[in-house]
Amino acid sequence: GENVEQHPSTLSVQEGDSAVIKCTYSDSASNYFPWYKQELGKGPQLIIDIRSNVGEKKDQRIAVTLNKTAKHFSLHITETQPEDSAVYFCAASIFSNQFYFGTGTSLTVIP
Amino acid sequence: DAGITQSPRHKVTETGTPVTLRCHQTENHRYMYWYRQDPGHGLRLIHYSYGVKDTDKGEVSDGYSVSRSKTEDFLLTLESATSSQTSVYFCAISEATLARRSTDTQYFGPGTRLTVL
Numbered sequence: 209g210e211n212v213e214q215h216p217s218t219l220s221v222q223e224g225d226s227a228v229i230k231c232t233y234s235d236s237a238s239n240y241f242p243w244y245k246q247e248l249g250k251g252p253q254l255i256i257d258i259r260s261n262v263g264e265k266k267d268q269r270i271a272v273t274l275n276k277t278a279k280h281f282s283l284h285i286t287e288t289q290p291e292d293s294a295v296y297f298c299a300a301s302i303f304s305n306q307f308y309f310g311t312g313t314s315l316t317v318i319p
Numbered sequence: 320d321a322g323i324t325q326s327p328r329h330k331v332t333e334t335g336t337p338v339t340l341r342c343h344q345t346e347n348h349r350y351m352y353w354y355r356q357d358p359g360h361g362l363r364l365i366h367y368s369y370g371v372k373d374t375d376k377g378e379v380s381d382g383y384s385v386s387r388s389k390t391e392d393f394l395l396t397l398e399s400a401t402s403s404q405t406s407v408y409f410c411a412i413s414e415a416t417l418a419r420r421s422t423d424t425q426y427f428g429p430g431t432r433l434t435v436l
Contacts (some may be wrong), residue, residue, distance in 0.1 A: 251427035309361035
């Protein structure tokens with residue numbers, strides 16, 4: 209099956225700085241890559257996603273980039289705010305109902 | 320949480336006892352999923368359902384069974400709980416396209432924290 213690796217496992221940034229989280233995947237057939245944000249005691253919430261026919265997608269302060277050749281994709285958060293502090297998960301999907309998740313990145317934004 | 324509730328939210332049980340977790344949705348989505356979340360493993364798919372009475376195994380299905388008798392409810396059963404099944408369990412849902420395939424976006428419930436002593 210698919211194997212998704214996520215780095216770093218923890219990340220601390222100063223408020224206003226940018227944060228970047230990277231994921232790699234193993235199966236070139238993967239074609240959908242969502243990112244989820246999970247706050248303490250809550251379920252994961254989708255924040256942005258990208259499909260294999262697109263190289264980059266932006267939504268306000270959040271962007272995701274995809275490099276199919278290298279089989280990696282990244283989450284970029286600009287102008288970080290304390291409320292961005294959470295655990296972020298990447299995932300890759302070959303078939304729509306089979307998601308493979310990374311192990312998560314705990315982001316702390318220091319005021 | 321996209322109209323998804325899970326019950327109970329917390330449960331402590333003993334090894335060898337049966338446990339059933341419930342997921343209820345009000346979105347009328349066709350696809351429902353059960354995941355477990357453990358430190359160092361992210362989320363792993365246990366079972367999923369693509370319709371009433373239609374289910375299939377995921378990555379970590381051993382020791383678990385599921386049932387779906389109504390569109391809105393998806394039950395996860397641990398027939399004889401073990402300490403290795405201590406985890407946080409999440410239910411997720413996704414829509415179906417006109418071609419009856421799952422769309423990609425999955426929405427998650429609030430989770431159930433299960434402790435097996």
